[in-house]
Amino acid sequence: MTAIEVKNLSVSYDGYDVLRNFSLSVGVGEAVLIRGLSGCGKSTLLHAICGLIPDVIEAEYSGEVLIFGTLVKSLSVAERAKQLGIVFQNPETQLFCDSIEDEIAFGLENICIPHDEMAQRIEQMLKLTNMENFRFASPKALSGGQKQRVVLAAVLALDPKVLLLDEALSQLDRRGKDALREQLRLLRNEGRTMLMVDHDDELMSIASRIVNL
């Protein structure tokens, strides 16, 4: 079974080709790293996989994206959130709540998780991303790397089958990178499908396959 199937994907912005006839298939449990220079279309690819192109981001688009065999376009919001979790590149624009706790709870509230289970998952995520001491802190007061960790916690709380990461280590320091890489390794070992995008080779060690874009 393939988790993600990208078929002949072409995306261009105002006539400027970013992706041309790109195909990729990611099996369940695989951890694929997509490498490429800045501006080569890595973020664009992730946006297309989530179905944000062309619905939210305007672009000329052709090709197909299937998530576990279903066209991503035909997934409902709830179904899509259960299958795909994405950490976007810019942590500044992904946090909007008053506290870290709220931030993690936000997605869970949306899919109507009952209160007790929510409490449990929030606890888990805080521990996983090492943000326990910041539970009631405002996201605004955090560093870039901490914000990235909070976003990851908020996304993982929904327990998506596939995790998409857009340069998730970019704002972390050496120690933060090592710690998060170990967390991602654990996730991979648990069998979570991952598609990572980076212009560095920092995530190479946890990738089971590398694709150059």
Place this chain on the structure above:
Amino acid sequence: MKKPDPRIIFALVLVLSSFAVIIREDLKLMAGLMLMSILCALAIGVDFRKMFRRLKRLLQLLLVVSILRSIFAPSGTILLESWGIALLTVGGIEMGALVLLRFGLFLTSGAMLTCYPVRMLIQGMVQIKMPYEIAYMISVGVRFIPQLAEELKDSLIALQLRGVVIEDLKLRKKLSLYTYLLLPVVVSSMQNAKELAMSMDMRAFRAYQSRTSFFKLMLCPSDIVILCVISAFAVFMSVVLIMGV
């Protein structure tokens, strides 16, 4: 002391601002209302030093309204006159004061709301049965205002660092400068808003008609008491207004 439930404040703000609109002429009643709202605001912990700074600008409004009113609809004793035209009358000043108090009431009401974390306000709105989409829309919208101001400040600083002394520019130049600066700031805010919307979307925002909530507001006995006082106050004010005491 624990702050009252935000829903209580919604009720208070509703009462205060409705009367601020309803009261047309009665200066004494308006002053009483203002006093009441200042007391409430103090009890909640509004920072009045900040408020007064804003109110200072409003004092000019008082003067403008008073003069306009005196010239175009003179009433009461004439205090200042030139070439047979009344420039300042008691009626005009009263009108100006009324307008000032009305604005003051709106400001204090708004300030009371800002004493609460946004999450509490959203939850308050949701728990009085406002659709959660709208509650979130309002809160995210409100959040973008300071961000806009922040970015505008950044680009102004960037400009000053390049050696432009903004204070020395003529007013017309200054205005055109602000419009040039505002455009990219608005565009970048729109981009940020879009990215935020994508992130909320991917975290299942609006997946279903309703959503659960990790954080819940609960009315405590003191809230009920305050609510009763507010209701009694509203009834009292209505009676006074209708009877014209």
